[in-house]
Every structure is written in C-alpha cells, then in structure tokens.
Amino acid sequence: MSAARLSLGRLALNGAATLSLGFILLPLFFVFWLAFFRQEIPSFPPEGYSLKWFQAAANNKPFVDGFLLSLQVGVSATLIGLVLGVPASLALMRHRIALGPAINTLLLLPLVMPGIVLGTSLYVFQIETEIATGLPVLGSAGGLVAAHSLVVIPWVVKLVTASLAGFDRTIEEAAQNLGAGPWTTFRRVTLPSIRPGLVAGSLFGFVTSFGNLEMSLFLVGPGRTTLPIAILQYLEWKIDPTVAAASVIQIVLIGAAMIITDRYVKLSRVV
C-alpha cells in the first residue's frame, strides 16, 4: 500500500519534471527545426530542408552589425560590472556597513525591475544629464554600455557574495602570516577561491546584456542597433526563417559558452 503510494508519488514527480522540461525545450526545438525549412513562409509540413537561411542571416548586414555591437556592449558591460560588483560584494560581506542590507537589495534591484521601466527611467535620466552637461549621452555607445552594466552588476554581486559566504577567511590570514601583503593575498588566495562566482556572474551578466531588448530599445542611437533590436526590426517586415537561423546561432554560442564554463566551474553549484 505504502510502496504503491510511493511509486505513484514518484511517477507524478517525474511527470511534472518531464512536463516542465518539455515546456522549456519545445520552443527551442521548433526554432531549430524552422531554421532548416526550405520555404519562405513557415508552414507545416515543411516542403524540404535547406541551409540557405543561415547564409541569409550571415549576409544580413543589420544582423552582423547588431551581433558585433551586442558583443562589444556585452563584454564592456561585463568588465565594468566586475570592476564595480566585486569590490561592492567584498565590502558588503566583509565590513559592517551602515545600511548594508539595503545597499545589497539596491544592487540586486535591476534584476527584478521590468526592462521597460528601467529603459524609460534611464532614457529620462540620460536626457536630463545631456541637458545639464551638454555632453552627448543618449544614443551614445557609452550610454548604452553604462545601462547594460546596470543589469550585469546584480549577477556579479549575487554570485560573488554567495562565493564569499562560504569562504574561510583564515586562509587569508595564513597568506599574510607567510609574508603576503593585502594585494598579493587578494590576488593569490581570495580571487582563486571566489573564481566560480566570478565566472558564473560574468557569464550570466553577459548573457543578460547580450539578450536585452526592452531597456536597449530606449537607449540605442541611429546606426547603433543591438542584435535583439535588429531581429525585432526584421520581424516587423518579414517572418522568413532567417530570424530562426540567427536565433539558432545565438543559442548554440551561449550553450557552448555554458558547457565550456561548466567544465571549469560547476554552474549548478554556484547558481
């Protein structure tokens, strides 16, 4: 009786897991499938298969430019996010700071803020800054990178503070006892110990920046379009599988990045 109930429970659990996995994987599966259809208007059943949409995506200048811009913005924002996020995490975890928990929440806020809200606020802020200083901010590369840093910081702070929480500080003392100054101690002992958090934070921060659409919509300037925006603009006129092909390339790249990262840092352990 109880064994039967147990196996019934297990069955339900496995069923639920399968269902949610399917829910996640099904759209990915269709995007992959669609990218290889031969016909221009996606319809079932496919008339045949072809690789021409991949060629079309690679020859589409807005896509290529968008990809390069997203890559540049993503990398720059991740670097800035690290430079600001790591010291912030150290300060929050190591010292009793007035309003520490409030600051921590503030740093994580961009993660839960809807992109539209964030975009609108930054748009207004950047216009006001431009008026106040006379410097070109809105639509500039700098303005875009600054905004993207904002969505990278929460990931860095979240994952680096998690790494620091389990970190034994006596090994820092051991290093100092053996003759290492503060900077050498940080570089040789602290940094290697929080590396999993750093790597995972950078990866997720980069992916968030790379795929960001809503916030970027408010902040890009003429001739400066990120890949998600380029895809959106393309979709306004056409729905051929070029978009699916571009998406497949993105998914494969990000998937590869995660698999490679996971070889060095077990992502499931830090996130």
Added chain:
Amino acid sequence: MARLSIEHLRKVYGEFTAVDDCSIDIADGEFLVLLGPSGCGKTTTLRMVAGFIQPTAGKITIGERDVTTLPPWKRNCGLVFQSYALFPHMTVAENVAFGLEMRKIAPADRAPRVTEALRLVRLTGLDERYPRQLSGGQQQRVALARALAIEPDVLLLDEPLSNLDAKLRQEVRVEIRDLQRKLGLTTIMVTHDQEEALTMADRLVVMEKGMVRQIGTQRELYEKPADRFVAGFIGRSAFLDGAMAEAGRFRSGGGLDISCKATASGPATLALRPERLAIGADAEACANRFPARVEHVSYLGALLDIDVRLTEQDRILLQVPNRPGAAEPKPGDMITIGWAEDAGLVYPREAKA
C-alpha cells in the same frame, strides 16, 4: 630563532577588556604554552603576537625588533591555525612554497627547502596532492611544514591538535615537541587542554579573564599555585571556605580547626590536593585528623576517588591508592581522614560578587 618579549600588553574592545597587562618573556628556543578556559584572552594574545590584532597598549619584541606596529606579513612568525587554513587551490608543495615565494626566493632554491620541510613532518612524496585529498592529520603536518619552511623567528600554534582524534593527538604532540627541540624554535602554543599543555610545555602561562594568573613550570603550577583559580584549574583541588583564626590556624566554615603553614588573616580558602590526604591508619601521624562520612566512592583501578563530608559545610575529595585486600569504604561509613600541616594551601577569599 629569537627570544620574544611581551610587555604590558593590553587589548580593549569597547567595554570589554580581552587582555589586561600581560607581560611574558620567552627565552630563545623555549616552548611556552598559554593555557586557560575559553575567553581567557590566550588566543587574543597569540593573535597580537602574529599581528592580526593591534594591541591597545603594550609592546611586543621579537629578538631585537620591536614588532608592535608591524603588519602580519612583516613579522616572520610561523602560525599554525586551528583549522590548518591550507590554500585549497594549491598543491601541498605549492602551499609549503608560498612563504618562500613571498620572500622572493628563486624557484630553484625553493624546491629543496620544500622537500626538507615535508621531510621534517614525514610527508615525503605527497607534494602533488591537494589538501582535500589528505587526512586531517596529514593536513595538520602540511600546515606545520608551511610554517617551518619560512624559518620563522617564532613558531605560533593555535590549538593545533584540537581537530585530531585522541590517538593521533598523542602522536602529533610528541612529534611537534621533538621537532621544536631539534630546530630550537621559540614557540608559543595556545590550548585549553590541560594534559596537552602539561606534556608539551617548558613553561606554562595560566590565563583567566584576560589576566595572567601564573607563569611557571608544571611543578611550580601544581605544587605552588599562585591563587585559588590556578589551584582549581591545574589538577584537582578540594576547597574549604573559612577564615584564618590566627597565624598557622585556619577555621573552616563548618567549625573545623585546621593547622597550616599560612600567616594570612581574614576570610580565606584552604585548598587541598586529593592525593595528599590519608585515610584510616595512614592518617594517624597527620597533624590534622578528622572523622568523615563517606558520600561517594569511584573505583579507578589503581586509585579510589572518595567524596567525604566533614561537617555540614565542609566536603572534600580524596584520592587514595587501591591496596589489594584493603576494605573499600562504602557510602555512609565513618572513616578518619588526615593531612599534613603543609598540605593545605591558604588563599585570601575573593570578594563574592
């Protein structure tokens, strides 16, 4: 190697005085143990010597060098942490070489010194292992090798044996002591384990509530404890509260007249070591003899622990050899106990809080 001198060291945290006016001189090559209950300030003192805590007042000198305000990385003290604090991402060899690397010693010159340090702690051949691949005892040795490799002026040991199991602790205790003697290292060890302290130290410092209660050899601490705390902390003592009636006469709270070798006056406590007490015929020759009721007897093989009551207020623990054939006292028996005049140590009574 160098002598170490701590002068009037003091550390205050807000209202709390962690260490108060601590002065200790440690000779070159001496093994000194700081002993005391937890919270007595022994670890704070050690950490001030290592440079991790800045003293509020006082001076620390290693050799001829005043290190009081130097940061930890300029002190050349080898510290073995209670948790070992090995670098988890470095191999055993890299751990041991770290201090040498910090001293800008060329890689070629480091290797033989790492090998030598590992040989000293009998860990040859484990160079390429990572700390997580080692047992607790092995990790402890790596920590020791790492501290020794830098050829420190002073070796500091912070409860180094507390994470080892009992059997291993015995072995490592002897090993550390042998190594320390062989290398002639000036050493301070912190522990709360009395047996560990007594077996390893040249001299001991008993601390309580941030104060140094007594500094001395094992024999000095046991036979001439400076105060009631030391008498109770090092070995066991039975205490009788009372007052000095006149020089050489102590009157207990329960009204017993006890002759002793003290000249103090006023409220006092008489401390007696359990093994200095005699029972039955052995008590005949003693200056102090009293009838007592047996309350509890513990059979310890070679010895018997006996709790007796002399009066309503006066209870004593005694320890007597377990002679074959001798009748064992039973709870409720009336016996005679006695002790020599010089067995009782008298301490002025501390004011009750």
